Amino acid sequence: xxxxxCVYHREMLTLDTPRLRLRRWRESDREPFYRINSDPRxxxxxPACLTREESDALIARAxxxxxxxxxxxxxxxxKANGELAGFVGLMIPRFEAYFTPCVEIGWRLGxxxxxxxxxxxxxxxxxxxxxxxxxxxxxxSFTVPANLRSRRVMEKLRMKYDGAFDHxxxxxxxxxxxxxxxxxxxxxE
Numbered sequence: 001x002x003x004x005x006c007v008y009h010r011e012m013l014t015l016d017t018p019r020l021r022l023r024r025w026r027e028s029d030r031e032p033f034y035r036i037n038s039d040p041r042x043x044x045x046x047p048a049c050l051t052r053e054e055s056d057a058l059i060a061r062a063x064x065x066x067x068x069x070x071x072x073x074x075x076x077x078x079k080a081n082g083e084l085a086g087f088v089g090l091m092i093p094r095f096e097a098y099f100t101p102c103v104e105i106g107w108r109l110g111x112x113x114x115x116x117x118x119x120x121x122x123x124x125x126x127x128x129x130x131x132x133x134x135x136x137x138x139x140x141s142f143t144v145p146a147n148l149r150s151r152r153v154m155e156k157l158r159m160k161y162d163g164a165f166d167h168x169x170x171x172x173x174x175x176x177x178x179x180x181x182x183x184x185x186x187x188x189e
Contacts, residue, residue: 014074015074015126017121017122018079019078019079019121020077020079020085020118020121020122021076021077022076022088022125024063024075025059025062025063025075030052030056030059033055033059033084034050034055034056035110036108036109037049037054037058037108038051038052039110039111041111042109042110044147045144045147045176047174047176062091065091065092070134071090071103072090073087073088073089073091074088074089074122076088076107076118085109085118086107086108086110086113087106087107088109088119088122088123088125089107090105090126090129090130090139091104091106095168096168097167097168098165099140099183102138103136103138104139104140105123105127105139105141105184106141107123107150107153119153120153120156120157123153123157124157127139127184131186138184138185138186139159139183140181140183140184141159141182141184142165142180142181142182143179144179144180145178145179157184158184159184160182160183160184161180161181161182162183163181164178164179164180164181165179
């Protein structure tokens with residue numbers, strides 16, 4: 001597997017949108033993030049809800065990703081009240097597929113924050129960072145075909161459908177193994 005050559009060197013602490021502050025993770029995020037990750041509605045298109053330990057490990061991996069690559073999954077905080085809504089950010093997938101190595105944009109918001117345009121708003125800021133600051137040439141996103149909410153966000157971001165694949169992290173025959181891939185390529189002016 002080839003390694004990615006892009007590393008963001010400047011310390012990026014926050015990205016602000018009209019309603020969100022995308023920032024690094026804090027100890028106080030652990031409990032609300034666990035509540036998000038243990039909600040069956042939020043985790044409908046994942047193999048299972050996360051335990052507290054698995055949720056905490058996800059935060060640790062996000063912070064390690066920031067340390068190693070200079071970018072990662074930001075904690076998404078509602079600016080109006082300081083509540084943790086979930087995450088939005090960039091990750092390098094840890095599996096091999098025909099489109100890797102790559103940088104993936106992803107999001108996970110608590111159900112209370114759905115249908116408000118927050119995932120799109122946060123992802124637009126992250127894409128601007130990806131292309132303008134990190135100088136990435138392409139960003140991908142993927143999900144199961146039935147996850148219409150996430151697919152709508154991808155389409156609002158003007159990402160283009162780029163086919164299907166079987167997620168190698170799930171066993172043959174698993175109902176969530178089939179995935180769809182979307183891409184956004186930097187348009188040179």
